[in-house]
Amino acid sequence: xxxxxxxxxxxxxxxxxxxxxxxxxxxxxxxxxxxxxxxxxxxxxxxxxxxxxxxxxxxxxxxxxxxxxxxxxxxxxxxxxxxxxxxxxxxxxxxxxxxxxxxxxxxxxxxxxxxxxxxxxxxxxxxxxxxxxxxxxxxxxxxxxxxxxxxxxxxxxxxxxxxxxxxxxxxxxxxxxxxxxxxxxxxxxxxxxxxxxxxxxxxxxxxxxxxxxxxxxxxxxxxxxxxxxxxxxxxxxxxxxxxxxxxxxxxxxxxxxxxxxxxxxxxxxxxxxxxxxxxxxxxxxxxxxxxxxxxxxxxxxxxxxxxxxxxxxxxxxxxxxxxxxxxxxxxxxxxxxxxxxxxxxxxxxxxxxxxxxx
Amino acid sequence: xxxxxxxxxxxxxxxxxxxxxxxxxxxxxxxxxxxxxxxxxxxxxxxxxxxxxxxxxxxxxxxxxxxxxxxxxxxxxxxxxxxxxxxxxxxxxxxxxxxxxxxxxxxxxxxxxxxxxxxxxxxxxxxxxxxx
Numbered sequence: 510x511x512x513x514x515x516x517x518x519x520x521x522x523x524x525x526x527x528x529x530x531x532x533x534x535x536x537x538x539x540x541x542x543x544x545x546x547x548x549x550x551x552x553x554x555x556x557x558x559x560x561x562x563x564x565x566x567x568x569x570x571x572x573x574x575x576x577x578x579x580x581x582x583x584x585x586x587x588x589x590x591x592x593x594x595x596x597x598x599x600x601x602x603x604x605x606x607x608x609x610x611x612x613x614x615x616x617x618x619x620x621x622x623x624x625x626x627x628x629x630x631x632x633x634x635x636x637x638x639x640x641x642x643x644x645x646x647x648x649x650x651x652x653x654x655x656x657x658x659x660x661x662x663x664x665x666x667x668x669x670x671x672x673x674x675x676x677x678x679x680x681x682x683x684x685x686x687x688x689x690x691x692x693x694x695x696x697x698x699x700x701x702x703x704x705x706x707x708x709x710x711x712x713x714x715x716x717x718x719x720x721x722x723x724x725x726x727x728x729x730x731x732x733x734x735x736x737x738x739x740x741x742x743x744x745x746x747x748x749x750x751x752x753x754x755x756x757x758x759x760x761x762x763x764x765x766x767x768x769x770x771x772x773x774x775x776x777x778x779x780x781x782x783x784x785x786x787x788x789x790x791x792x793x794x795x796x797x798x799x800x801x802x803x804x805x806x807x808x809x810x811x812x813x814x815x816x817x818x819x820x821x822x823x824x825x826x827x828x829x830x831x832x833x834x835x836x837x838x839x840x841x842x843x844x845x846x847x848x849x850x851x852x853x854x855x856x857x858x859x860x861x862x863x864x865x866x867x
Numbered sequence: 868x869x870x871x872x873x874x875x876x877x878x879x880x881x882x883x884x885x886x887x888x889x890x891x892x893x894x895x896x897x898x899x900x901x902x903x904x905x906x907x908x909x910x911x912x913x914x915x916x917x918x919x920x921x922x923x924x925x926x927x928x929x930x931x932x933x934x935x936x937x938x939x940x941x942x943x944x945x946x947x948x949x950x951x952x953x954x955x956x957x958x959x960x961x962x963x964x965x966x967x968x969x970x971x972x973x974x975x976x977x978x979x980x981x982x983x984x985x986x987x988x989x990x991x992x993x994x995x996x997x998x999x
Contacts, residue, residue: 543962544944547951547969555979591868720894720941733893738917798868801912801919814898814910829896829945837941866969 512540515848519548523626523852526862530839530855534848542843544836550866557826562588562796562817565826566660572828573864574655575615576806579608580828581660586740587802587815588662592794598784600664604741605779606677607651607659608804609772613684614643615807616765616772619859620695623762626852627704632694639687642680649673664789674780681773688769695766705759709842709854712756721838722831723809724768725858728753728760735805746778758857765807765859795819806831808859830864871920872910877932880911883922884935887913892920894939899949901980907953911935928955928980936961944968952979 513534519527527548533541556568569584570577582604589596596604617640624632644654651657651667659667669677695701711721716729726733727750734750736743751767753760796817803812809831816825835858842854875883892913900908902925909932911922926932934957936943943961947968950957954966954977970978 545964545968547967550969552978558981717893718888718939718941720896720939733917735917800868810895812896812912814912816900825898825900827898827900829898833944834896834941836944840940 511535517851517855519545521852523622523856524860525622526860528855528860528862528865530843530851532843532848532851537848539843539846539848539851542840544839546836546862546865548866549862553867554826554828557823559822561821562823563662565823566662567658569826569828570656570658570660572830572867573861575618575861576611576808576811576864577656578611578659579804579806580811581658582608582741583802583804583811583813584815584826585660585662586804587800587813588796588817590802591796591798591800591815591817592662592792594663594790594792596664597787597790598742599668599786600788601742602745602779602783603659603665603667603669603788605743605746606669606776606783607647607657608741609775609779610643610646611657612807613769613772614640614647615859616769617643619765619807619856620762620769623853623856624695624701626856627700629698629700632691632698632701635691639684639691642684646677646680649676661789661792663792664787666789668788669783674783678777678780681776685770685773688766692766696763701762702759704850704853705762705857706755706757708758708850709846709857710755710757711838711842713754715841716756716838719837719841720834721809722834723806723859724751724761724764725835725838726809727751728764729756730754733810735803735810738803740804742779742782745782746775748775758853761857795821796823806864808832808861808864809834811864828867830861830867832858832861832865835860836865869921871918872923873921875922875924877924877926877930880922880924880933881935881938884911884938887911887920887922888938891915894941895919897942897945897949899953899955899979901953905929907955909949909955926955928953931956931958933957934959934961953977954980 515532517530519529529545531543569580621633621636648654711729713730732750732752797819799816812829814827892915895912898910909924946957947964951969
């Protein structure tokens with residue numbers, strides 16, 4: 510049969526950021542997919558050699574807007590470990606609260622885009638309406654909707670007042686109610702299931718062998734989540750990773766939907782245990798040595814390798830983001846699928862090209 | 868500060884990574900660190916049950932390194948990235964972008980090296996022969 514090669518992206522209606530796939534097709538069925546990235550690569554890691562290690566917080570926050578707080582938290586935790594600093598207990602619980610708020614708005618953003626990818630526009634708008642409430646919380650508590658800049662080395666630069674804590678709890682009650690109202694549609698609607706069930710299947714073995722991360726890994730039945738490491742205050746609250754076993758687009762959607770509700774629970778637990786006290790300690794000296802810091806972003810494990818030499822600049826900062834780990838999954842998921850399924854399958858890994866091309 | 872690091876040589880890169888796979892380790896990533904004008908460290912990071920293990924390979928910049936993508940397919944992406952940014956050549960890559968993953972063909976310099984390296988010859992040719 511004649512082979513056809515079709516370029517998917519870098520500009521495509523379902524892609525908010527540029528990524529290219531060279532798709533080889535026989536009739537309408539994909540036989541091979543080769544990814545190409547590099548359209549917006551910024552070389553931010555290199556900046557670590559010329560910026561002060563404190564200034565690098567500002568830079569890593571801008572690797573990705575959607576998980577900016579979690580990038581900064583991972584970086585600060587790495588530097589703190591190198592310098593032998595421990596963030597105060599209140600700061601560690603605040604990190605849980607703001608990072609879970611980030612996970613919620615990231616997952617809601619994705620769910621909206623995912624619904625839009627198969628033409629379910631009203632669902633897209635309903636989900637983004639809920640997301641606005643989370644962004645309102647971010648804005649009211651930090652001054653910014655997306656890049657909230659709350660982390661510093663040694664703790665946090667912002668705190669929550671008792672009034673803000675109560676307001677967050679009442680807002681989360683509304684958010685939970687509204688998300689549960691959409692549960693039937695997201696999980697059981699004919700349109701959603703028709704476009705997602707059995708599409709882009711990854712077996713447990715494939716997911717593990719490809720070194721995938723986050724919901725893409727957990728939807729294939731592997732209970733791996735960096736929050737199990739107990740960083741920040743995750744070792745002091747009850748946490749079990751959300752796992753699904755089918756490994757298809759629907760399973761990945763279910764994992765993220767359940768994680769939104771789980772994040773509400775984690776925030777409530779963190780608020781219930783939020784201790785009084787300082788939110789940051791004074792930092793003296795400079796980091797020296799090598800360290801690896803890992804945390805769980807909305808898209809999966811983010812990995813920071815930091816090498817410092819006792820000077821104000823780092824020797825090397827290496828960042829492996831979850832989408833970078835999940836791109837190889839597309840090469841396994843797409844062959845055998847119809848061309849019309851490509852947008853849904855590509856979006857099912859929640860691709861963040863801003864992260865990938867740090 | 869990084870625990871569980873095993874030093875390896877270019878000759879046993881593939882053997883050691885294959886051993887990691889047999890032992891059930893998940894591939895995490897590679898990190899390339901420039902040591903001096905002529906040498907780099909390549910760290911291979913793996914994970915099993917949230918515990919990390921690392922292999923450290925110290926090689927001259929102009930020496931090709933065997934690719935581990937035949938063992939861990941996902942490594943092809945980060946190996947291509949290192950080819951672009953540090954000009955370390957990987958032999959036997961599952962998908963080889965030949966230094967065009969991030970860079971345009973006409974780019975000769977190596978963006979992530981402190982000591983600037985000029986793009987070297989493709990594998991099999993004498994390094995530096997076509998430098999401009």
